[in-house]
Amino acid sequence: MRVVERAVYERLTERLRRLYGEKDLPRLVNRLDLLVGRYGVGNCPDEHCREELWDQRDAVLITYGDMVRGVEESPLPSLLRFVEQHLGDAVSAVHLLPFFPYSSDDGFSVIDYREVDPALGNWEDIQALSGSYRLMADLVINHVSAKSAWFRNYGNGVAPERHYFIEMDPQTDLSAVTRPRTTPLLRPAQTPWGERHLWATFSHDQIDLDFRNPDVLFEFLDILLLYVHHGVDIIRLDAIAYLWKEIGTSCIHLPETHEVVKLLRDVLEMLVPGVILITETNVPHRENVSYFGDADEAHLVYQFSLPPLLLHALETGESRYLVEWATNLEPPPRGCSFFNFTASHDGIGVRPLEGLLPDDELHALVDCIEQKGGKVSRRTNPDGSQTPYELNITYFDALSFPGRKDSDLCIARFLCSQTIMLSLQGIPGIYFNSLIAAPNWLAGVQESDRARTINRQKWGMDELEGLLQDPTHAASRVFREYVRRLRIRGGHAAFHPDGPQQVLKLPAGLFGIKRTSPDGAEVLWVVANLTIEPVGVQPGRIDRHFRKKAWYELIQGWSAAGNDLERLQLSPYQVLWLVGRS
Numbered sequence: 001m002r003v004v005e006r007a008v009y010e011r012l013t014e015r016l017r018r019l020y021g022e023k024d025l026p027r028l029v030n031r032l033d034l035l036v037g038r039y040g041v042g043n044c045p046d047e048h049c050r051e052e053l054w055d056q057r058d059a060v061l062i063t064y065g066d067m068v069r070g071v072e073e074s075p076l077p078s079l080l081r082f083v084e085q086h087l088g089d090a091v092s093a094v095h096l097l098p099f100f101p102y103s104s105d106d107g108f109s110v111i112d113y114r115e116v117d118p119a120l121g122n123w124e125d126i127q128a129l130s131g132s133y134r135l136m137a138d139l140v141i142n143h144v145s146a147k148s149a150w151f152r153n154y155g156n157g158v159a160p161e162r163h164y165f166i167e168m169d170p171q172t173d174l175s176a177v178t179r180p181r182t183t184p185l186l187r188p189a190q191t192p193w194g195e196r197h198l199w200a201t202f203s204h205d206q207i208d209l210d211f212r213n214p215d216v217l218f219e220f221l222d223i224l225l226l227y228v229h230h231g232v233d234i235i236r237l238d239a240i241a242y243l244w245k246e247i248g249t250s251c252i253h254l255p256e257t258h259e260v261v262k263l264l265r266d267v268l269e270m271l272v273p274g275v276i277l278i279t280e281t282n283v284p285h286r287e288n289v290s291y292f293g294d295a296d297e298a299h300l301v302y303q304f305s306l307p308p309l310l311l312h313a314l315e316t317g318e319s320r321y322l323v324e325w326a327t328n329l330e331p332p333p334r335g336c337s338f339f340n341f342t343a344s345h346d347g348i349g350v351r352p353l354e355g356l357l358p359d360d361e362l363h364a365l366v367d368c369i370e371q372k373g374g375k376v377s378r379r380t381n382p383d384g385s386q387t388p389y390e391l392n393i394t395y396f397d398a399l400s401f402p403g404r405k406d407s408d409l410c411i412a413r414f415l416c417s418q419t420i421m422l423s424l425q426g427i428p429g430i431y432f433n434s435l436i437a438a439p440n441w442l443a444g445v446q447e448s449d450r451a452r453t454i455n456r457q458k459w460g461m462d463e464l465e466g467l468l469q470d471p472t473h474a475a476s477r478v479f480r481e482y483v484r485r486l487r488i489r490g491g492h493a494a495f496h497p498d499g500p501q502q503v504l505k506l507p508a509g510l511f512g513i514k515r516t517s518p519d520g521a522e523v524l525w526v527v528a529n530l531t532i533e534p535v536g537v538q539p540g541r542i543d544r545h546f547r548k549k550a551w552y553e554l555i556q557g558w559s560a561a562g563n564d565l566e567r568l569q570l571s572p573y574q575v576l577w578l579v580g581r582s
Helices: 003-020 025-039 075-086 123-132 149-155 214-229 255-271 285-292 306-316 320-327 359-371 408-423 442-448 451-455 461-469 474-490
Strands: 060-063 093-096 134-139 143-145 186-191 194-199 206-208 232-237 276-279 300-302 337-341 375-380 386-392 427-431 501-503 510-516 523-529 535-537 550-553 559-561 568-570 575-581
Touching (some): 003 025, 003 214, 003 255, 025 255, 075 123, 075 461, 093 123, 093 232, 123 134, 134 214, 143 149, 149 186, 194 206, 214 232, 214 255, 232 255, 255 276, 255 285, 285 300, 306 320, 306 337, 306 359, 306 408, 320 501, 320 510, 337 408, 359 375, 359 386, 375 451, 386 451, 408 474, 408 510, 408 523, 427 474, 442 451, 461 474, 523 568
Parallel strands (some): 060 093, 060 427, 093 134, 134 232, 232 276, 276 300, 300 337, 337 427
Antiparallel strands (some): 186 194, 375 386, 501 510, 510 523, 535 568, 550 559, 550 575
8 A cells, every 4th residue: 555545544444443442443454454455445547536626617417317208218318318418518517316226205215225226227327427427426324215125134133234223212212312304213113023113313214224333334335335436426425414323412413423424535535536525414504514524524515504595585685694604604624615506306404594594584484485385394303392494395486476487587586596506615506407497396295295396396308398498488598597607607717616705795685705716816706686676886895996907797798997887786686797807
């Protein structure tokens, strides 16, 4: 081993000692050696190697494998064909939501981690996708399907799986445990030794795995590297915050959970250093960014506070809370960045608003979403009460004006939200249904009896092509402009994820930031009108040297000398991308 690899190997050994103690260490180190021998040390295939981990051209499309269905072909080739033809280089990566055989939760209750769902395609289709785009995949690490072979072997008393799950006496006091759902935490299971009760954080079809057993850890290390072998460049750790359980604690964000994330990072750094790790933790902001660690855990963390804060700002025309949050946002550690998004396959989490938005403002937002046909999912608190956990609605409908979904104003409002997201420091993630201004899928909710289905509509290729070819339809109008702005963004180094960000002090109803390229060569100002009324601003509020520069606006394409601009006037929900040159 080279010196760097030896240092990482020694860190891995120490992490195994911290997690599992001295007694088991020789056996675990031997297993680590076998893993290293199988996959090779320092072996970084070309598809995982870049000069930089990311730059301003990076944007991630979030999609299910069957979001687009063609005729007489598997969904994965249909998806790739659609993305190549309609998006091209406007995105650099595809987050393919779980593509494995599953039993519930649209893929997040995995039956077999090592197989591609034959209803989607096969491993060759996955590798074809990874040949055109960086591929992001989920490591659904906290739980497994109750219909998996692992759980079946547990029920039959077969080793090693009989030790993979967390048995718990139902009389145990678990009141301190943080719950993201209202379902009972324990579920009964039949075994050769009689009935047992097992930990199930999210649903009774999703049985939590016991990472106190190192065999479980090594199963997932092997699965992790299998995904990388098949071309995955970005690993998303699903529901990672709940991984480790200790009775008497909240069982969320425990030190051992952070140690596991560090261990996964070390394995990737040693074997495939071009692969990126991202943690999914739908929790208050300070807890969320703890997964950066000391730049030794996740490369990326989701910006979970952004979707609800941005929604509130545009719904109320009040920029205060969004500005306060952005102003107090600490830059990520070196080598780390934010993953910015407004919508995903899940709902809009409201726990990340804790400490950022007053309760009365949150309650008003919840009422607004329900009035627009959305649903509200709730969680159970330690005292037995229930509070909102997430808002289930498409982001387009959340920002729509009832009865005016195809109006210029509605489309401008939605594009304002997306353009602000694209402007912030970090890498943007764009959910497929946001690209096409998808409305609430109420028929899907009724059919599935699940609130999250409201934003999980799938599309036939012909149906989708028809929408995009209709120049009057909201889907076509949003899609064309969204893609255009993505391409503009990719051409400007000021949007590099590592470039610093400064929040501007602007009049009420406006939100603005200054972005600078990492080398300082390009500076770009972003100014957005969050209100339904035209708003003007003195140019000197944006930059005190405004009049000494020549200005070019990237979205509308106008140019002017600073001396000729007495006042910048923004129409309702307009966003400016301003480049000024002395």
